[in-house]
Amino acid sequence: MKLRVLGCSGGIGGPAQRTTALLVDHDILIDAGTGLGDLEIAELAAIDHVFITHTHLDHIAHLPLMIDTVVERRQAPLTVYGTAAVLNILRSHIFNWQIWPDFSQIPTPEQPFLRYQAVLPGETITLGERRITPLPVDHSVPAVGYWLDSGAASLVFSGDTGPCDAFWQAVNQIDNLRYLIIECAFPNRQRQLAEISYHLCPDMLAAELAQLQRRCDIYITHLKPGQDELTMAEVAHCLAEFQPRMLQVKQQFAF
DSSP, X not given: OEEEEEEOBSSOSSTTOOBSEEEETTTEEEOOOGGGGGSOHHHHHTOOEXXXXXXXXXXXXXXXXXXXXXXXXXXXXXXXXXXXXHHHHHHHHTSSSSSXXXXXXXXXXXXXXXXXEEOOTTOOEEETTEEEEEEEOOOSSSXXXXXXXXXXXXXXXXXXXXXXXXXXXXXXXXXXXXXXXXXXXXXXXXXXXXXXXXXXXXXXXXHHHTTOOSOOEEEEEOBOTTTXXXXXXXXXXXXXXXXXXXXXXXXXXXX
């Protein structure tokens, strides 16, 4: 499997600040933030599967626009995966005819442009030889992370989360873990905000990573624009033994 980072910022504010969107091979998308907007139309049309971690705007902002752009170029519905709660939010608050058309009903309910598929933490979706498994996280809205397994190696993306023992219990069961992409949204001076919003700051992340029992390369995502250098300096100080790196737009992983 190959993963390309289209967006990994906690906000916007320049060409390197694109919100979360991760392209796997050419046909799988993990979240649909503003990073998705840098793809060409043909690349957008090639995406068949979109896995949503949660419905905060920075993770779904370009999903409605993407679907509207590619409908005439596709022969089959785009499948959007998420927990039942996530899909209900999308139906009720986005694809509801008031914010955006309900593409699960047009052109007909029998042959729609969009179909939903509910997932559960721990239950694997198999696409060819690729396995994608939702993982439990603890965020302010219904959310999951995702474990991507090629068979040869695995990558885990936490999505947005605060402290969550169940996440680490799941991660520690992955024998072939190679990469861990985990959020750290705020610097330590904003720990209270991190706790209230169910995110992490460097000190909190250090406490979480104390539970990690697998060796892997660690990348930090969801840094807030304007605070990214401070947060990464604190991460480097708190987590020197892990040698974490900042996730970058256009970065690629093969596993």
